[in-house]
Amino acid sequence: MKILDFRSDTVTLPTDEMRRAMAAAEVGDDQYGEDPTVNRLQELSAEIVGKEAGLFVASGMMGNLCGVLSQTERGDEIILGELAHLFQNEVGGYAVFGAIHPRTIAQRRPCPELADIAAAIRPRAYNFPRTALLCLENTHNWLGGAVITPEETKAAADLAHTHGLKVHLDGARIFNSAVAQGVDARDLTRHVDTVQFCYSKGLAAPVGSIICGPRETIERARKIRKMLGGAMRQAGVIAAAAIVAIDTMRDRLVEDHVNARRLADGLAAIRGVSIYPTRVETNIVAFELDPSVSGERFRDACAADGLRLSSYGGNWRRLRMVTHYGLEQRDVDSALEIMSRALANVRGPVETHAD
Template sequence: MSPWIDLRSDTVTQPTSAMREAMARAEVGDDVYGEDPTVNRLEAEAARRMGKEAGLFCASGTMANLLGVLSQTQPGDELICEAEAHVYYYEVAGMSRIGGVIPRTLPGERGRLLPEQVERALRAPDIHFPPTRLLCLENTHNRGGGSTYGVEETERLARVAHDHGLKVHLDGARIFNAALARGVEAARLAAPADTVMFCLSKGLSAPVGSVLCGPEETIRRARKLRKLVGGGMRQAGVLAAAGLVALEQMVDRLAEDHARAWRLAQALAGTPGVELDPETVETNIVSFEVTCCPEKAFLAALRDEGVLAGSPGPGRVRMVLHRHIGDAELEAAVGAVRRVTARPGAA
């Protein structure tokens, strides 16, 4: 186990011993032939949880988002997403480089778009314009500090898209966190979207994997495209086995991460040199401004205290709660922040 108190991301979580055992015992086959029973089980279970017809096991969230885009667009199409959406900000322009799709970004409020904004961005057919084919939403929103959409907001956004002939892809990397925060089943948040992807490898602690879910026909296209991008895996059941344990055993415990995120936010909100409104903390991500010193100096000083955190941009720091951050680690992290911000010269 890492000697650090690692708050950089929930992606650092290690597989549980139940996952390791399931991986060792997994029944496997060649998944490119559709013959891996454990992958098939995971895909069916993921689709059931998302309320969709079919699922596709992918190597990463980035791959699942890419396939969600590629399976619902053609080269030269336009896609609408929020300006800091993961699919735009962090995915190496895969949609453009591989899919030939041009993103149109709209500024959101902590990552969230309004239906009126999307409506205004849609254009009437014109010889000059690319066809707009897809709306991408993100729930929870990573750079938005773990912000969430509720069922109604998602429905209204999707309705605008559908009324204008667009499909909707939901980047639900942390959809179970969103569902917990909103007190609804994940399937209800996914229902308005045509496709949804979620990650097994973040707060759910699986070592690898994400699942793209959607209509049978779209997933069939995505499966072929997965082969194109080199994502056709063979005895992938050893990985899917951990994913099944993640779905069975790890979803409910996300509530602990949310509770600790809230406690962390409360503790840091009163700390001089930190600016944070705890009301903005909805899930397991705590994002705040540091005014005591440049964020790089803050992160370096924190590291000297044994605490790792990240920065989404100048002046900002992000801490993500997960299974390896218990009460003791939380208290230690708060203590470290207080010592760093109180250092002579910090202000």
């Protein structure tokens, strides 16, 4: 039985070309700045998002942490949407390592409302923390992979800059956003100060992310990465796969988006599922089960047939499926059949959920 793993695009496996590039990678000690493959990846990546410099990091979370800590001082406040990955899923790292105070604002859309951002920026005063940074996320994980447009990015960033804030973009899936909107990634990054993106999600590299921005900020980030224990040595072995990822895997993301839309349309036709297919813009499909269905039983019934799904925040009534390299259209169709069957079998007593 083929396991249909729709939990995340992080489960993607490296391509043969990536494995060959890893085996052949020219390497050196990156802490001396002497790994030519890491250096090439950093230059290439910075150029793709139109920034001066880039720093290869172990994960998206480390990239976000470096982005926040390199642009704040201890005790500063940062503004985030209440559904930001940085706020929901990153263990409060900026508070632990940087003594940063998070100020969350309402999040109905991927880009928070300008009025809400403006209202959260504190005046400079003796008894307030300094508002230092606005964080955006594109595409937005908790909001089902929805995109922020170049115009929205500019408006939010202009507002932040007018008040002396910096802007960090969690662009874990920035190329999904660019491909879906038919724009260059630079159109989505031009107005922000720093951007983090991941090689290890839809682009299918085994490891790594990058933080890009002004050279001076990236130098600060380099020191922070060291402090976090994330400075590496012959990291060219993994950087080589990341180079193949950005060279060969960006354009094919459109296939994942087509599959996601097919999945969403199919889900909309299943009784007991609530979904708005037209809101599926990229490779993430978020949907809800109706209250007559036990989410855990549904998950287990799907798993027994080889289909894996994930939930938002551990609430198995709000589910997430992510399309990615390695999953074809026929896998989407099989997944729909499995879910249809599972739903018919698991209608049961109403459960209550706290998390």
